[in-house]
Amino acid sequence: MQNNMQNNLINWYHQYHRQFPWRETENPYFIWISEIMLQQTTTEAVIPYFNRFLTTFPTITDLATASLEDVYKLWEGLGYYRRAKHIHETAKIIVHQYNGIFPNTHKEILALKGIGPYTAGAICSIAYHMPTPAIDGNVLRIISRQYLLKDNIAETKTQKHITSIVAELLMGYDASAFNQGLMDLGATICRPLNPKCDQCPIQKTCLAYQNNQQKVLPINIKNIKHKELHYITGIITYQDQFLLFQNPPGLLENLYGFVQYECESPYRFQEEFENQYHLPLSIVSYIQDIKHVFTHRTWHMHIYHFVLDKPIKGLYTLDDIHNLPLSTAHLKVLKSFLKHMK
């Protein structure tokens, strides 16, 4: 069974794989950047960011010597900005510890900031052809179906079991084509809902298909506590300028955003603002409600327009804002305000 599966998947991958700019290279730096960008973001959305990023920073040294603001600017709109901060820090470490050359052992790569087991496995297999598993949701799903595994893939012990199955499957095969074949199969054929088993290159070895369980598996029961947060988000203006602040360490670190308080009314917002800034604020109008979803929290932003009657630190014109890294959530807020004012 195993031989058939690997060969069928690898042959299919060579014939039908999806074309992406990061598949035209085995440069580990490029593969690393693509894998980080692809976390939480679709392949189509990543393509222009990937091209722009590597045209601006063609080497690890170029990235390491750039300012964090420049890196954030190129990341603007991709979200999850912590990724950008980590790759910038990691590039500096690679310059200092490895002379700007991407390390080439699994242990060293896994030790780099922002690189977990999946990314380390993907870089090692794609750039260096090492037999390292790269286990993500696609692989957990495909292997559960192939082997009719009825364990919950949200649990660590199931993930470990699947990792050991893939490690065994990889032995003696081209790990780059195998791992990327699983990625493509999961994205295009062995989809979470309604898998296209009639087009599947590894249908013959699929126990879920043989037992008509492909629409049941995998079992994936998560127990993540997801927080719903409600904010009054203030577009605070003084003449043609907007009040922004730069986020402290934590969520959206260093990115600029509008002032917002976790409260239920714009009048409460006024009080909070006056307590913090010691300046009065007038309410002009309600703008819109916007939702922004992060991994473990959802922001419900109830947007209001306020005006200041005196200038304070932190005011920026629209032209200034164009050059500042704004969080994705607050870019949406700004767009909604500008649309409202038209």
Ligand code: SF4
């Ligand atoms: S036969 Fe169906 S369920 Fe099995 S691996 Fe292929 S697409 Fe997935």
